[in-house]
Structures are given as C-alpha cells and as structure tokens.
Amino acid sequence: MPFAAEQQRTKIPVTIITGFLGAGKTTLLNYLLKERGTKSIAVIENEFGEVNIDRELVADNLLEKEDLVSLENGCVCCSLRKDIVKAFAEIETRSKGRQKPIDAIIMETTGLADPAPVAFTFFANPWVASRFKLDSIMCVVDSRYLLQHLEDAKPEGTINEALQQIAFSDLILLNKIDLVSEEEKTQVLRAVKKINSTARLVQCQLNDPLQRPSVDMLLDINSFSINRALEVDPNFLNSGSESEEESQSTNPETSDSGRQACGPEGSGRNEKKERRPKRRRKKMHDLSNVSSVGIIARGPLDEYRFNMYMKDLLSEKARDIFRCKGVLCVHGYDNQKFVFQGVHETICYGPCDQAWKQDETRINQIVFIGRGLDKRSLIEGFRTCVWVPLPEGWEEFTDPKTKQSYYCNRKTGEKTWSRPAPIATAYVTSTHASTEQPSISKQRKIPRLD
Numbered sequence: 001m002p003f004a005a006e007q008q009r010t011k012i013p014v015t016i017i018t019g020f021l022g023a024g025k026t027t028l029l030n031y032l033l034k035e036r037g038t039k040s041i042a043v044i045e046n047e048f049g050e051v052n053i054d055r056e057l058v059a060d061n062l063l064e065k066e067d068l069v070s071l072e073n074g075c076v077c078c079s080l081r082k083d084i085v086k087a088f089a090e091i092e093t094r095s096k097g098r099q100k101p102i103d104a105i106i107m108e109t110t111g112l113a114d115p116a117p118v119a120f121t122f123f124a125n126p127w128v129a130s131r132f133k134l135d136s137i138m139c140v141v142d143s144r145y146l147l148q149h150l151e152d153a154k155p156e157g158t159i160n161e162a163l164q165q166i167a168f169s170d171l172i173l174l175n176k177i178d179l180v181s182e183e184e185k186t187q188v189l190r191a192v193k194k195i196n197s198t199a200r201l202v203q204c205q206l207n208d209p210l211q212r213p214s215v216d217m218l219l220d221i222n223s224f225s226i227n228r229a230l231e232v233d234p235n236f237l238n239s240g241s242e243s244e245e246e247s248q249s250t251n252p253e254t255s256d257s258g259r260q261a262c263g264p265e266g267s268g269r270n271e272k273k274e275r276r277p278k279r280r281r282k283k284m285h286d287l288s289n290v291s292s293v294g295i296i297a298r299g300p301l302d303e304y305r306f307n308m309y310m311k312d313l314l315s316e317k318a319r320d321i322f323r324c325k326g327v328l329c330v331h332g333y334d335n336q337k338f339v340f341q342g343v344h345e346t347i348c349y350g351p352c353d354q355a356w357k358q359d360e361t362r363i364n365q366i367v368f369i370g371r372g373l374d375k376r377s378l379i380e381g382f383r384t385c386v387w388v389p390l391p392e393g394w395e396e397f398t399d400p401k402t403k404q405s406y407y408c409n410r411k412t413g414e415k416t417w418s419r420p421a422p423i424a425t426a427y428v429t430s431t432h433a434s435t436e437q438p439s440i441s442k443q444r445k446i447p448r449l450d
C-alpha cells in the first residue's frame, strides 16, 4: 500500500454530528454508542449552556467514563475552537491507558454551531491532520421546525445556522418524520435539496428503533469531501483564523485557533490579525441575541407547579425558546429520575432509564436556550416549582374527578388549589448570576443566586 494511503488508513475517523437545537443529535449519538458493536468510540460533546444536560444523558452509554470529553458553555465554532485540538489531545492521552485503542471519535456540536470552522481544524492543524481524519459531517434535521428556523431573520452579513449546517454536511438525516404530514415533508425535502443537492439524504425517526438508519450507514463511511466543502465555500481553506504559526503548530497545548473566532465578540483584534493580508469578508456567526439560562435547584420539584410553569412559559414564548432540557428530581417518586426535553412547544417529560444512585445529590438541572430570554423571570418561576413541606395545619387532598391536588386547612376550613407553602427555603442557582459559588456544584463553577 502506498505510504499516503497507509497513513490515511491508520488515522482515527471523526464524525461530526451537527443540526439545529433539539433536532435529535444526542438521540443519534446514544443510538450509535449503544449499537457500536466491538468498536471503541470516544465522544466530544459540546454544549452551548453551562449546565451540561447531554453529558448526563450520554454517560451511561460509554464503555468508560474517560471516553467523554466535554466542551462546555460555548460553541466549538466560536469561543471554543482552540479547545477542539486540546480535546483530541486529551482523547489520545487517555487512550494510551486503554487495552483497546479508540476506533472512532464522534463529536456532537451545539445546535448553534457552524460546522465549517470545525472541519477546517482537520486541514489547518498539522498535529490533528497527522492523526485524525474527518470521516463525515452528518446533519440531523428537525422536519417539524426546519422551515421556521430557515426563515429566521438574521442580521445582514451573518449566517443562518440551520442553513449552514445543512449546506456543509455530506449526510443529512431528515429526522422526526413522524411529526409532519406528507405534504410538509415534501416541503422540507425541497428546502433541504435546494440548500444541498449532493449530500446523501436519509429520512428517519431516530427515537424509533425500526426507523433508524443502520450504524454501517453512519460510521466510517469516508464521505467528507474537501472538494465539496470548497464548492459550498470557496474560501473554506482560508476560513480559519489561524495565523501561520498557529496553523503550523504541532503542539496541541499551544494551538490557539479560536482566538479570532467568528461572531462579534470573537472578531478580536490582536496584532497578529492586523498584520495579516486581507481576505474576502466572510459571513459572521452572530449569537448576540441568543443566550442560555441554566438553573440548578436543590430539593424535589412539585410536579403540578412545574407543569403549570412550563405551560405558561411556552404559551407565551415557545417561538423564542428554541430548546429547554433538564434532569429532574420530582417529589413523590422515590429514586426515579426524570428527563425533560423541549423543542419550542414540543415537550417530552418522562422517567429516565437510570434511577438516582444512593450517594447521588438530588438536584434539578435545567437549561433554556433561546432568543431574548428573561433570565430573572425564568429563575423566579422555577424557584416556585420546588416542593417544600406544607405549613402547620394544612393537608393535601386529591380531587377524585380531576386528579388534581388541593389543600385544606384543618383549623380554618380554608381550601385552595395552589400549594400554601412558603417557598423561602427553595434553593436555586443560576449560571448567569453574579454572586459567589455555593457548594452544590463546585466543579461547574456555577454562581449562587439567592
């Protein structure tokens, strides 16, 4: 075998999973991990919000917990670009202790990431290029919301993330076909083909074992093509912001390809950049009006209150809340852990496969990602959902017809539907608050709200 081909063969294939918020990327990742057979797979998980729910949802499908590297609270295409190289280095270091070497890496990007700069790392950084090859960029499309996301008005000169993700992929999974009519599906297919007519297109329902593509169709398929990337963006190979020294770096510790990231904050002015020759102006990745609010609350949730809170919130804000998800501890369910998943107004809330472990701290973690989020009212609302014991004299009853709880004061005879509990003991923290850090989540550096 010629040397170049042999070298290519021994590189670890990397699959990038892209797709808008809530499209089904983690569902796909978990499916690939469960059905991996004898392959040993490492995962790079990138989460936009500081509260990392996906790590929790993926962890149980890993062979070893060391197989997961998390890049949190930012986008790999923006502020965390330099961290991609470090993540690869981390995987290489960790895999040295393994009996079986890593066969493949899957990187799940945030739903707001532009895959182009991530792909660029494979060509710009010689250290990465010598060890890893980009096998495929796979885009999971949410058939129900794609058209809405494509229509989103974006400021002049900025990218539409949903469009860019489709344009840059070589395999497109048209997911959630159970949620659209035939006519809607035809419209979505037409829109996808208009953006990208060359990618392989597979219709699927990733949450249904009978409607998923086989793993062989998804991993180690060698379908990324640099020529196609250049067709989509002739400037692709200039698209990074690496300076000459950075892109030649063979040491991942010093690699700093994220310094001049896309987006208004990242278009940083350092001297190196100003000395470089001018390139054709690229579209920016502008997330200035999009934010995430992460909330961590100790103590079980009152199920009824939480339902009401979400119902009220989504009846007003469903279009702007792109995504919410959480792991919850609900009062009255012993060790049962709950997962909450929301994509705009589509909500799914149910028991998790795993129970709370004996020594696990029972906390609720929830994250909202969206446009123009009102952080304080989200947190205050969530605070009222935390369950606390009833005050002296009050008892809880269940209405036999509606099955809804109501409360009765034994002494005064007063009745009420809403829980008459003081909520001052509720303990809620926000990832965006500014005061000091409580003990509950030390390693995540989440500041305390109250």
Ligand SMILES: Nc1nc2c(ncn2[C@@H]2O[C@H](COP(=O)(O)OP(=O)(O)OP(=O)(O)O)[C@@H](O)[C@H]2O)c(=O)[nH]1
Pocket: 019, 020, 021, 022, 023, 024, 025, 026, 027, 028, 054, 110, 111, 175, 176, 177, 178, 179, 204, 205, 206, 207, 208, 323, 325, 341, 342, 343, 348
């Ligand atoms: N109806 C339906 N729901 C699906 C399908 N695939 C995934 N889901 C659900 O969609 C929700 C979001 O799925 P995830 O896999 O977490 O989406 P994601 O793209 O990883 O989300 P982010 O990481 O937040 O961007 C979950 O409730 C899934 O169970 C599908 O084919 N049909």
